[in-house]
Amino acid sequence: xANTFRDAISSLKRSPLLAGLSSLMVGxxxxxxxxxxxxxxNLRLGLSSVEERVEVVxxxxxxxxxxxxxxxxxxxxxxxxxxxxxxxxxxxxxERAIRDLPEIAEVSTDLEANPFPASLEVRFLPEGRTTETVxxxxxxxxTLPAVEDVRYGREWVERLFFLRRIxxxxxxxxxxxxxxxxxxIIGTAIRIAVxxxxxxxxxxxxVGARDGLIWRPFLLEGAVTGLLGGILAIxxxxxxxxxxxQLLFELEWIPMSxxxxxxxxxxxxxxxxxxxxxxxxxxxx
Amino acid sequence: xxxxxxxxxxxxxxxxxxxxxxxxxPKGAFVFLTGHSGSGKTTTLRLIHMSDRPTxxxxxxxxxxxxxxxxxxxxxxxxxxxFVFQDFRxxxxxxxxxxxxxxxxxxxxxxxxxxxxxxxLLSQVGLAVKSGSQIHELSGGEQQRVAIARALASEPxxxxxxxxxxxxxxxxxxxxxxxxxxxxxMGMAVLMATHDLELxxxxxxxxxxELDQGELVYDSSQKPGSG
Numbered sequence: 001x002a003n004t005f006r007d008a009i010s011s012l013k014r015s016p017l018l019a020g021l022s023s024l025m026v027g028x029x030x031x032x033x034x035x036x037x038x039x040x041x042n043l044r045l046g047l048s049s050v051e052e053r054v055e056v057v058x059x060x061x062x063x064x065x066x067x068x069x070x071x072x073x074x075x076x077x078x079x080x081x082x083x084x085x086x087x088x089x090x091x092x093x094x095e096r097a098i099r100d101l102p103e104i105a106e107v108s109t110d111l112e113a114n115p116f117p118a119s120l121e122v123r124f125l126p127e128g129r130t131t132e133t134v135x136x137x138x139x140x141x142x143t144l145p146a147v148e149d150v151r152y153g154r155e156w157v158e159r160l161f162f163l164r165r166i167x168x169x170x171x172x173x174x175x176x177x178x179x180x181x182x183x184x185i186i187g188t189a190i191r192i193a194v195x196x197x198x199x200x201x202x203x204x205x206x207v208g209a210r211d212g213l214i215w216r217p218f219l220l221e222g223a224v225t226g227l228l229g230g231i232l233a234i235x236x237x238x239x240x241x242x243x244x245x246q247l248l249f250e251l252e253w254i255p256m257s258x259x260x261x262x263x264x265x266x267x268x269x270x271x272x273x274x275x276x277x278x279x280x281x282x283x284x285x
Numbered sequence: 286x287x288x289x290x291x292x293x294x295x296x297x298x299x300x301x302x303x304x305x306x307x308x309x310x311p312k313g314a315f316v317f318l319t320g321h322s323g324s325g326k327t328t329t330l331r332l333i334h335m336s337d338r339p340t341x342x343x344x345x346x347x348x349x350x351x352x353x354x355x356x357x358x359x360x361x362x363x364x365x366x367x368f369v370f371q372d373f374r375x376x377x378x379x380x381x382x383x384x385x386x387x388x389x390x391x392x393x394x395x396x397x398x399x400x401x402x403x404x405x406l407l408s409q410v411g412l413a414v415k416s417g418s419q420i421h422e423l424s425g426g427e428q429q430r431v432a433i434a435r436a437l438a439s440e441p442x443x444x445x446x447x448x449x450x451x452x453x454x455x456x457x458x459x460x461x462x463x464x465x466x467x468x469x470x471m472g473m474a475v476l477m478a479t480h481d482l483e484l485x486x487x488x489x490x491x492x493x494x495e496l497d498q499g500e501l502v503y504d505s506s507q508k509p510g511s512g
Contacts, residue, residue, distance in 0.1 A: 199376060200387075206334075206374070208363030208439055209391035211356075 009224075018193050019225060025189035026229025027236065029182035030266055034237030034254075036178050037262075040171045041254045047164055051129045054160065056122040056152040058141040062090075064118065068146035072120060075144060079137050081128020086121045090114045117148065131161050186229070186266075187273040190222050194277035201281040211282065218278045219271050226270020230263040286312045286442060286474060287333055292342035294328050294499075302328040303499045305342070310476055312442065315469045317485045318478040320496035326478035329496065330445045333476070334366050335359045347442055364392060367436030371448040373428045375420045381407060381431045382416040388438040406434040410464055426457025433464060443474040450484065458484065 058076070060069070069087070076085045088096070093116035098105045122137055134157055141150045194201075204214045237254070244251050287310040294303040303325045310316055318326050331337045332344050335351060344351040347365045354362060375384050385403040394402065407416045410430040420428060429449060436444055446465065450458040462484070469475045479485065485493055495503035 199374070203374065203376065203387065203435075204391045205360075206363065206368055207388040207392055207435065208360045210360050210393075213391060213393070 023228035027232025029185035030233030081133035190273035222270035222274025226266035230266025364439040367441040371451040
């Protein structure tokens, strides 16, 4: 292995320009994927913060019995996808109304009775933020004796979830397209690097070098090229992130797991592309 | 040491290159393989080197059979068979010493031994003083000497040469031929493909095989009264 590593490093040193250009091409290809990841990640974060606001409000009847309230709470809390159910009494409802709408404060003193109903607000777990789960909760709430009316902004929720599906689908298609283009570019870059050394491969075969001895340095070289490309891509993506963050608007950096995945992808592509290219030239002798 | 047993080689696009060729090259022989362009000389050498496999028949080289030797084992054959080309096939941008050292390195020679051995091989082919020269600084004859030194790196039993003097002038040709004879005198078989009949006539002691349209039509060792 030490010999393989030494061979790979010495061959990279022999043609530093080619190795550098290959790494740069790999880096640029993965940079496109990095930018796409940055945009996708931030769109997902934006969408998630909106999705957190998805809630179902069950307005309760006046003169509610405690036993019905307890039953309603228990029923709703045990439904799949529900994160929490919070009870707001009539005085709390009035208090919130006054806080949110100052003009109500002016007329509230004239009110003979509190017109705001008590309510149960249902919030959802991230995996429970689907049309089906929300509608199941609404249907369950409507059957409860304590509940008089249920509101959840059906149209808004449906649009939000539709937007998420479209976003996910578009991200998948674009992601696959970018990854394919990156794969082709990386493959070409490394094949050019191997092509430039096809005469070496030929002579190795000619004089009786074992396949493994020919293969391993090229695979390691491909891995190093892919790794350098991955590092360059992360650097370019980070610089872009910093520029946007400083000059335009706040932008979250991509999760570290994505960064490792990018590096791993670079290395993997490097190895696979080298393998394919070397295999081709090995067949010639 | 080298046996071709009823060997036929056909290529998908161009058809048969060799048809039913049988021949035997014993240890230490010096053999010219002649014939017109396209007669099958290069194909024969490639089959012996196991760069190609016969469509039919069998090639045996130093105990290895083309039928039983897998692609993964072919390196064992290549270390017993040196190969020299008309166009030298040296690595440009490297010195003569580096070209020979490369062959030693990739065939697993101990690191400490590589450069002294490469230097000895270059001395053997008469290029000791030019070992540090870059390939482009050498003449055609000198480049062919480097290629021969490289071919000798694995201490083969036979040296295959495909038109090795085709790109050389008369003087360089004579020098290279003398070198081949010296190598042969040390016990290594030499099988040289050439269409240069004048060259063959200059060395009457060598055995001559002639191919014509893929068939072996002449073997000087089969002549009445000859070896």
